[in-house]
Amino acid sequence: MNQLLLVAPVLLPIAGGILMLMIPEKEARVHPIFTELIVLASSAMIWAVLFTGREQGNGAVLFSMAGNLKVFFRMDGMGAVFSGLVSVLWPLATLYAFEYMEGDRRGREFFAFYTMTYGVTLGIALSGNLVTLYLFYELLTLVTFPLVLHDRTKEAIRASRKYLYYSIGGAAFAFIGLVFVLIYGSTADFTLGGVLNKGVPGFDTNVILFMYVLAFFGFGVKAALFPVHSWLPSVSVAPTPVTALLHAVAVVKSGAFAILRLTYFSYGADFLKGTWAHYVVLGAVLVTIVYGSTMAVKEVHFKRRLAYSTISNLSYVLLGAVMMSAAGMAAALSHLVFHAFMKICSFFCAGAVMHQAGRNYVYELDGIGKKMPVTLACFTIAGLSLTGIPLFAGFISKWNIAQAAVGLGGIPGFLAAGVLLYSALMTGIYMMTVVVRAYFPKEGYDETALDGVKEPGWRMLTPIVIFAAVILFFGLYSRPLFHFLQQTAGGSGI
Amino acid sequence: MEQDFLLLLPIFFPMAAGILTLALAKAKMGRKAKLTVVFGALVLELLFTILCLMRGDVSVTLWQLTDTIRISFHVDTISRIFAGLSVSVWLLVGCFAFSYMSHEEHEERFFGFYLIVEGALTALSFADNMVGFYVFFEVMTFTSLPLVLHEMTKPAIMAGLKYLFYSVAGAFMALFGIFFLAGYGAIGSFQAGGILDASATAGHEGLLLASAFMMIIGFGTKAGMFPMHGWLPTAHPEAPAPASAVLSGVITKMGVLAVIRVVYYVIGPDILRRTWVQTVWMILTLTTIFLGSMMAYKEKIMKKRLAYSTVSQVSYILFGLSLLHPAAFIGAIAHVIFHSLVKNTLFLGAGAIIYKTGKTKVAELRGIGKEMPVTIWCFTLVSITLVGIPPTSGFVSKWYLATGALSSGTGVFSWLGPVILLISALLTAGYLLPVTIHGFFPGADYDYGSLEKREPSALMTVPMILMTMGAVALGMFPGVILNAASAAAELLF
Helix, strand or coil, X not given: CCCHHHHHHHHHHHHHHHHHHHCCCCCCCXXXXXHHHHHHHHHHHHHHHHHHCXXXXXXXXXXXXXXXXXXXXXXXXXXXXXXXXXXXXXXXXHHHHHHHCCCCCCHHHHXXXXXXXXXXXXXXXXXXXXXXXXXXXXHHHHHHHHHHHCCCCHHHHHHHHHHHHHHHHHHHHHHHHHHHHXXXXXXXXXXXXXXXXXXXXXXXXXXXXXXHHHHHHHHHCCCCCCCCCCHHHHHHHCCHHHHHHHHHHXXXXXXXXXXXXXXXXXXXHHHHCCCHHHHHHHHHHHHHHHHHHHHHHHCCEHHHHHHHHHHHHHHHHHHHHCCCCHHHHHHHHHHHHHHHHHHHHHHHHHHHHHHHHCCCEHHHCCCHHHHCHHHHHHHHHHHXXXXXXXXXXXXXXXXXXXHHHHHHCHHHHHHHHXXXXXXXXXXHHHHHHHHHHHHCCCCCCCHHHHCCXXXXXXXXXXXXXXXXXXXXHHHHCCHHXXXXXXXXXXXXXX | CCECHHHXXXXXXXXXXXXXXXXXXXXXXXXXHHXXXXXXXXXXHHHHHHHHHCCCCCEEEEEECCCCCEEEEECCXXXXXXXXXXXXXHHHHHHHHHHHHHHCCCHHHHHHHHHHHHHHHHHHHHECEHHHHHHHHHHHHHHHHHHXXXXXXXXXXXXXXXXXXXXXXXXXXXXXXXXXXXXXXXXXXXXXXXXXXXXXXXXXHHHXXXXXXXXXXXXXXXXXXXXXXXXXXXXXXXXXXXXXXXXXXXXXXXXXXXXXXHHHHHHCHHHHCCCHHXXXXXXXXXXXXXXXXXXXXXCCEHHHHHHHHHHHHHHHHHHHHXXXXXXXXXXXXXXXXXXXHHHHHHHHHHHHHHHXXXXXXXXXXXXHHHHCHHHHHHHHHHHHHHHCXXXXXXXHHHHHHHHHHHCCCCCCHHXXXXXXXXXXXXXXXXXXXXXXXXXXXXXXXXXXXXXXXXXXXXXXXXHHHHHHHHHXXXXXXXXXXXXHHHHHHHHHC
């Protein structure tokens, strides 16, 4: 009974999703209610654990496969952050999806898999060891695959295939890293500081480091690390709720989350710090940031531009992670949380524009701010925050990452701070051009073309406004959250 | 420390008033009623600010943003100079704009952002530490952007974006410096002479100097310092004339204020003296002075010419600061005020000409003095001031700059500086005085029959007259300003 609270939120949405596929297609009115209930129930359970503190720190073994290959859930500080994050985002994103997907022929399938993804993501958040993490990581690919495929257009089919190959390939590399942790580690359970045991016969530092790099890039596929990022801009053909929640938060953050687990809880930051492996992954992360934000400036498709922005921002999280210090980990977690709100908010705004006005390209957005003032105001907030303008959440996390970089010192620290600011400038360019266009259309634009365009309904607007409010809130008041993250990174967390 | 919450009033009152004005866009009120609201806000803001400036060195902490970042405000001599200048100019230019903006659309948007920017400027003057300063620096950039974009023509949009990207790039370069110096105590409260923890910086001089340099270049962007000056001649002329005036006259000065805070109140002049940072900085400012004057001399469009002149003149100030010498510092502070008054008047004059005749090119202005005598008289007097002819104020500031340079002991720069100042003064005469000469003396072949009275209304002329009087009279009675500046300098050196 005690362990149910940890297992149920994971299993309920998965079961609910399967059940949903059995509800007859014609009962379309039932789907939204059923979906929202399941999602809310799971979130409620997560919140119960978070706020009462019950079951925190305790483990819940679902089953054991062999020996120490247990499927095992536990909510520690990091798990609390990630599960708390998705438990807030999911119900709101689902609400948004109801309006966005209205009248879609395959709505039932969509919501079925969307709900299942929730369970799987919580599985990743709550996994207590690398094996469980790996299991749910693979599952995540499988349940999100149909969502990318959703439109069944040629583009969607190609994108989903690419997604599948990249993800499975990446997981295979991650698996190699996992095996080495199992062999050379004292336990597979996540322990802050790492579990490697140098006393095990055959322990060769360089081989282990090589395995870490492999696993880093393996998990890095989902975190859209250069050069294994290219699936992410492609899958923006999926419906916006998928792009926004899965490809800006759940899936990509699972990749970053897995890397954080791998780095700080399996291999151990102290073991990695200053080795060649450290510099290899740091280099890859820096290249990704520069690449992602530069490409975003070049890209004129609205959603793909945001996808490139995700690539660079995910690597901000990883940049924090590869500082190999407690400060770096706390900074990474803070950006993981804040970026989620910023990016989902901007994607939802882009989706609202697509849905209401049918405009997909940045150069088509002239004057849209007059017709959809609330949406564009929220987009502006998200954009300023992504750029890292103070009084918005993005500034806080970038400050933290930069301070961690300065703490690393030397040329790498200098480079990291430089890259961060270069990317911030690019972010300013690719976000603010949209805002300026929307509010200050060049003279001579066709005003009548936007006739009849209006704000979306409350189900789409509510999440957008809430997310924008959260960005402002954290921009001004992030200290309690950051203290919690510091505790988590310092190991004294629950 | 005792909290004085009154300090928050001149910061947040205009912001609130600005938001209210923006909200009035849809209200069914007459133009007069709306402008009365704006006027009331500008006057109240002036009173509030003066009230705060008279309260002595008070401070207030608004908000603890993170464990290390505190948003707090403090009034010192430098705050008094910059805040006093910006709110006075804001009121005068605002009055001019009441008349000028009647031929533009979206007036509520203009005045709304105009007021919000004023709040940001006061916040910058009052800011008590580097990060708090940086916060409002960004606020100023983003809220002044709509002023540049205002006319929504294609060139205005392009100019606005250029302004935005240069400003953000500059701010991030400055932030780079803040990142690295934060660990050495650079984000504590400003203090004359610097606040860096000497024991922590020992052995990291290279990093320290590099950070200082990044901050000077970064904040120098707003002040139009080479090599980040490119936005200024594009953006200032594209804005409506009152906005060009305050952009050139006041907002560039916030870049100067930033550099003053960084160099004199965070890092400390002693650390930078005789380092490569000082040398490169002097070279950059002298280059800017010369280049700006040359470009202004060559430029045919009136407002663009004035913008290039701003590039050159603001670097006079930065050159004075780069000498790290008390007399030069006093000269720089004085030039902040004098140039602000002069450049605002010049832009308002150019605006009045555009408003009345639609003429934008210098060559078209023949005989303009016969049509708009008051405007051109003001224009002439402030031109003379800018050239630096005694007894106007420009002479005083340049005198201090030149004597400061000569006794600064900076080797070749101690004489090169005054030489370049002199050349630039000649160029200034060359690019400003033709307007007067052709304006009043159009030549024998001029058709005097087509002349008509085109003097603008008192709303436009009175601000120009007042600022001209200020610019000239302060040259004869510079005591107030020089005393304040030397009081600040005494603490620094």
